Amino acid sequence: MLSKLTGPVRLADRVAAMLSEEIESGRLAEGDKLPTEVQLVKQLGVSRTVVREAISRLRNAGLVEPRQGLGVYVMPRRTRPLDLEAADTKAKVLQIVEVRRAMEGEAAFLAATRATPEDLARMRQALAAIDAAVAAGEEGADEDLAFHRSIAESTGNTVLVSTVRYLGEVLRSGIRVTRANEARRHDFFEAVRQEHHAILAAIEAGDAEAARAAARRHLKHAAGRLQEADDRFWTEAEELDVDLDATP
Template sequence: MLSKVRGPVRLADQVAGLLTEEIRSGRLAVGDKLPTEVELVKQLGVSRTVVREAVSQLRTAGLLEPRQGLGVFVIKPRMEPLDLSLEASETRTKVVHIVEVRRAIEAEAAALAATRVTPDDITRIRGALLAIDEAAAAGRDGVDEDLAFHRSVAEATDNPYLVATVRYLGEVMRSGIRVTRANEARRDDFIQQVRREHHAIMDAIESGDPDSAAAAARDHMRHAEERLQDAGDSFWNEAPDVPVDLDEAN
């Protein structure tokens, strides 16, 4: 039985994350039939529209497949999630590599968003930034809120393939992003620095300056890498054990 979703992150993204965790954990195995739309609505306490969008996200990610007249089934993913359950030195390398991938993609997303952003997009991005602040104030890791912010930037590009890519990478890279957030949460100056970097991306997008938006996104990822590189051995020895618990995050 799935628990009801709640919180500041978009409901469809929460449902997609919850279903993804059910699949990754094996509670929903390859070949299993997804509960019907009506059952998911009842279990999760959300609308049919939310369920349909979440299922669509997982279809795009290659985790679900609809079969005519039979329902929606779990299929073998096209790509396995990154495994961070390694020695500390290898974990450090993997997480830094994740940051490098994000830098390339999110810089282009920010630049495109700056040329195409609408007032509704601005409202969504600002709402995502507020949700990050609220998560930090409540002592939560802010992983879902951080992912929601970067998704809202991608959505402002009006490029469905880029949006799908950012959503998919967000799930694949969730563990690495959680480690990054855990490192930044150790120090208040890190938290404030990340906040300034996020707002710099937002301001450049809102001003319609693609070069500044791309630069702000690259700077954010570069500083994230520097913060990770500066983390001591004690942090990296614990990094593989940083929990990934969607129920707790939601």
């Protein structure tokens, strides 16, 4: 029997970690069926949303497999998923930015030499979607991630695309925190918009070096903007209910 969880901070993380430990320890073995959503809600004392998010993280880590109409089952053991733990939200988000800087710089470089007119159209649509989301009073995290994904997809490198998808939710979480920070100041917000358009302009021009530099500069500035955030912001970020330890 699983114990109830209490506390407001990142409950989905804790549920996912608890279930992952059950699987890693062998208490839930290959082929075992997880407790139902209703059972987990009752046993853990959390909401259905938290349970669903936790199961989604386990699924994308390759630990479980939902089967239509049957339930969620433990998958055969494979290479251990990436350990994405960090000391705290600030450290984790800054580490995410470092990873993004390396990965997205190369993605932009390749995109500049390989993107098709259709790829470029998707990138432009993604940037327009960010503006639309912001105009509607939303943070635009999903739209921001879609822009960066469109760049990766335009490379035609299936390993890169799979990596971006694997890290998608943790990247989304980092983007959500950075955008929450940037939304506090108009100059931050406008800087991000200009940086995004600079990346796209370089890709459209077919200038691989400029595209790489623009992408890396964007992430360098993102880290700098986060470093400027005060302790109050980071305390609030802990309560954003973002997923900092899982993949989509």
